Amino acid sequence: MKQRMIKIIVLVFVLAVSTFLFQSYGVSEKLSRFVVIMKNIAYNLEHAKPAYEDCNFSISDDEIKSIDVDKHARELESSIDKKKKAKRKKVVAPEPLAPLEIAADEIREEERLTHDKTRLVKAKMVKLEDLPDKFKPLKKYLHEPFKMGACKICHTSKNNKPGELVRKNIVDICYSCHKTRYTKKFDHKPAKDGRCMDCHDPHQSNTKRLLKADSINNLCLKCHDKRSKFKNKAEKLFVDMTLKTKHKPIVKKSCLECHDPHTAEYKSLLHLDAKMDLCLDCHDDVKEIVQHSKFKHGGVNTSKRRCLECHDPHATKYVKLLKKDRVQTCLGCHDEEVKSDEDGGMLMNIKKHLKENPNWHGPIKDVKKEGGCSACHAPHGSNNFSILRKSFTKNFYADIANKGFFCFKCHTDKKIKKQYIKSDEHNITSFRDGEVNLHYLHVNDRKGRTCRACHDEHASKYNHLIRDYTDFNGVKFPLRYIETKNGGSCAPACHKRFEYDRVYPKGIGQ
Amino acid sequence: MRSCKYFKNILIIILFSLSLFAQEASILKIVNPPNEDINDEDIVSFVVEADKKFVDWIIISNKNKESNESNETFDIKVKPTLTHYCKSIHLHLGENNISVSGYKNDILVKQERRMIFLKSKVHKEYRYPPEKYSRNYFHTQNDEKLCASCHDMSVNEVKDVAFVDITKSNCYQCHSLVTAKKHGHAPAVNWLCTSCHSGKVGKFNKAEHNKTKYTVPDPIGPLCYSCHKKNKDKWAKRRFKHEPAESGRCNRCHNSHSSPNPFFTRKPVWELCTGCHKDKVKGMHIVTTIGNTIHPTHNIKDPSRPGKDLSCISCHNPHASESSSLLQSSSAFSLCIRCHKK
Numbered sequence: 103m104k105q106r107m108i109k110i111i112v113l114v115f116v117l118a119v120s121t122f123l124f125q126s127y128g129v130s131e132k133l134s135r136f137v138v139i140m141k142n143i144a145y146n147l148e149h150a151k152p153a154y155e156d157c158n159f160s161i162s163d164d165e166i167k168s169i170d171v172d173k174h175a176r177e178l179e180s181s182i183d184k185k186k187k188a189k190r191k192k193v194v195a196p197e198p199l200a201p202l203e204i205a206a207d208e209i210r211e212e213e214r215l216t217h218d219k220t221r222l223v224k225a226k227m228v229k230l231e232d233l234p235d236k237f238k239p240l241k242k243y244l245h246e247p248f249k250m251g252a253c254k255i256c257h258t259s260k261n262n263k264p265g266e267l268v269r270k271n272i273v274d275i276c277y278s279c280h281k282t283r284y285t286k287k288f289d290h291k292p293a294k295d296g297r298c299m300d301c302h303d304p305h306q307s308n309t310k311r312l313l314k315a316d317s318i319n320n321l322c323l324k325c326h327d328k329r330s331k332f333k334n335k336a337e338k339l340f341v342d343m344t345l346k347t348k349h350k351p352i353v354k355k356s357c358l359e360c361h362d363p364h365t366a367e368y369k370s371l372l373h374l375d376a377k378m379d380l381c382l383d384c385h386d387d388v389k390e391i392v393q394h395s396k397f398k399h400g401g402v403n404t405s406k407r408r409c410l411e412c413h414d415p416h417a418t419k420y421v422k423l424l425k426k427d428r429v430q431t432c433l434g435c436h437d438e439e440v441k442s443d444e445d446g447g448m449l450m451n452i453k454k455h456l457k458e459n460p461n462w463h464g465p466i467k468d469v470k471k472e473g474g475c476s477a478c479h480a481p482h483g484s485n486n487f488s489i490l491r492k493s494f495t496k497n498f499y500a501d502i503a504n505k506g507f508f509c510f511k512c513h514t515d516k517k518i519k520k521q522y523i524k525s526d527e528h529n530i531t532s533f534r535d536g537e538v539n540l541h542y543l544h545v546n547d548r549k550g551r552t553c554r555a556c557h558d559e560h561a562s563k564y565n566h567l568i569r570d571y572t573d574f575n576g577v578k579f580p581l582r583y584i585e586t587k588n589g590g591s592c593a594p595a596c597h598k599r600f601e602y603d604r605v606y607p608k609g610i611g612q
Numbered sequence: 613m614r615s616c617k618y619f620k621n622i623l624i625i626i627l628f629s630l631s632l633f634a635q636e637a638s639i640l641k642i643v644n645p646p647n648e649d650i651n652d653e654d655i656v657s658f659v660v661e662a663d664k665k666f667v668d669w670i671i672i673s674n675k676n677k678e679s680n681e682s683n684e685t686f687d688i689k690v691k692p693t694l695t696h697y698c699k700s701i702h703l704h705l706g707e708n709n710i711s712v713s714g715y716k717n718d719i720l721v722k723q724e725r726r727m728i729f730l731k732s733k734v735h736k737e738y739r740y741p742p743e744k745y746s747r748n749y750f751h752t753q754n755d756e757k758l759c760a761s762c763h764d765m766s767v768n769e770v771k772d773v774a775f776v777d778i779t780k781s782n783c784y785q786c787h788s789l790v791t792a793k794k795h796g797h798a799p800a801v802n803w804l805c806t807s808c809h810s811g812k813v814g815k816f817n818k819a820e821h822n823k824t825k826y827t828v829p830d831p832i833g834p835l836c837y838s839c840h841k842k843n844k845d846k847w848a849k850r851r852f853k854h855e856p857a858e859s860g861r862c863n864r865c866h867n868s869h870s871s872p873n874p875f876f877t878r879k880p881v882w883e884l885c886t887g888c889h890k891d892k893v894k895g896m897h898i899v900t901t902i903g904n905t906i907h908p909t910h911n912i913k914d915p916s917r918p919g920k921d922l923s924c925i926s927c928h929n930p931h932a933s934e935s936s937s938l939l940q941s942s943s944a945f946s947l948c949i950r951c952h953k954k
Binding site: 142143146570571574575576577578579580582595596598 | 772774796798801802804807839943944945
């Protein structure tokens, strides 16, 4: 009995204690909460996204667009072509020729004459020693009939008048042997008029092809020089080869690199269309750019005179055979708002912009040293917008520090990467408040601002090319920049007026 | 005949009282605002007409019964050349009793009162004004004629080009206080007013059509998204959206002019949210810990966003989210881990 009683008492006691504990610690509440939590966990486990969905391995539309399929195809093609060419080269090895002969020989191949002696028998042969004194001493190249002493082919000896011709027109005599007539679309005026003797000497010459001058170029320039007596006839027929920059083929080889002296299918006696095809025939590197770059320059791509809009094919005062100085060449067209080939928008009137804003960007200011517009823009075309030579962004915000944008080709990227400018590095940037680099503050952020947010890349009224207006979402906000002796202040749309001072810091960024 | 006599008497009395009234009116008269007006912005422009003959000083004061902090009093000296005097006065939420008193030689000549209700878009108790209040519009042709003698009432902003000197804006002359607070919204601070105040109306305020020249459409969302395009696309894709953000009523939480708080919120974030979500002020929010202490929702530093205070937006996205309860993270665990790192 007693033991039972004790057992019951102990049991009751344990129960009481446990209920007390149960209540005091709110176990039931916690249990119910625990159940809820577990339910949540179970729900989340059930409805959670599978892990692989989070990783973004798919290619976005933009990326697909950015892959230039044509370019890859072209690269493949060109590599195949090269291999083929290499094979061909092995079979027919080109013979090295004297520079003057190449083009001329190709042209004349069909009309080269062979003199059979049977025909010459009829003619009374004159020995070279018996020739009149005016032909002596004999020159390097002799006309074949002259060499043989067959004067009678051209001259008669009926009268005692020396040198009288068989026919009245010299051209008839020439064509009696040189039977190939010039029948293409455009003819050289002397050839068309039958004035062969204007260029060729019928007897002998020190130059190949019996020319009346010591070289092909000099022969051409006899008439086509700017200072020649024919100068007033038509301006564009004349070249001035005394200018500093000359087209290399003319100097190294001859005019015949591009022109045919007698007749041609294209205007100006050219082998190919003068505007572009002829140029690109040799300039392979430019051909690739002009024809296949993503963004094309309207000046080359759609203009009336193509290459000749900017370049002179013969000689100019300026580098790169440009017609005008580098910046002036560009301003020749960009002196009004021009329609862009890129997106159909209007390009700014840069001439007006430069005129209104006296502080110019270095390359425009110091053209000779820095290279003018073409320091940043590739004039033939580029794969970057605004035909820029290197990538940049049109956006207001960009993660600029990590992308190696164009500006940092010339400007040091320490400007934006160093948070503090120590006293011995003051030349890095003067946009600092004491030692705090304010470029860093503006640019190194989650949404860092691009250079063009504050700086005008061409010209500005203010120092440091600070813009007067910045474009944000299509609205023009003024920067309201004020420069002081040791610093300045700014009150754009982004923040209220903040002042900075290099010597007495105002405490920005602290 | 008798009735005729009475009529004469009545006429005389009426004329007399009218003459008195007319005289009194020229002493001191509040031209704007009308009595029992509803205001949305916490600034109201008072236009007082006063005559130098009867009044030397005008004192405008707004006394707040609940706190003395927002009490505001202005003294204006009456000049012989001017007849109308303008002053912008701050309002506090709810009913404002603003008195305008005219003094001549330190003796009160006349006092007028205006009851103005400042409506809140956040706090429920101030969202619905009592019935006697009604909404009035200022920029009507008649009102503008009145101001035109001193103020240029035309719009002189060039579309999409901000003023270099903002004080040149015609709007700035009267509304300068609107943008005086610390954080200013760029279009407002640059006084590109008509880009929003276009006079157009939205589906919620069709009744305001043609009542004033410068109404803003309600919902304002499409207007906001015309600049904040990226946000529109980002939030539209998400599964759960906060109702005000979804319905395009951005201005319920944001003040599109200026605000003392970052992101132009009408109140500090925690106050802003609890303005509507009253149940979250007290009681158990999030899981309670074993020691029965409630998980804090404000007044401490936020471990996940260094340098910022903990508030509702530490865990919730105020606009749109991929997960329920507009949580910032996709699962409850990753949410907790933001702060509770090992």
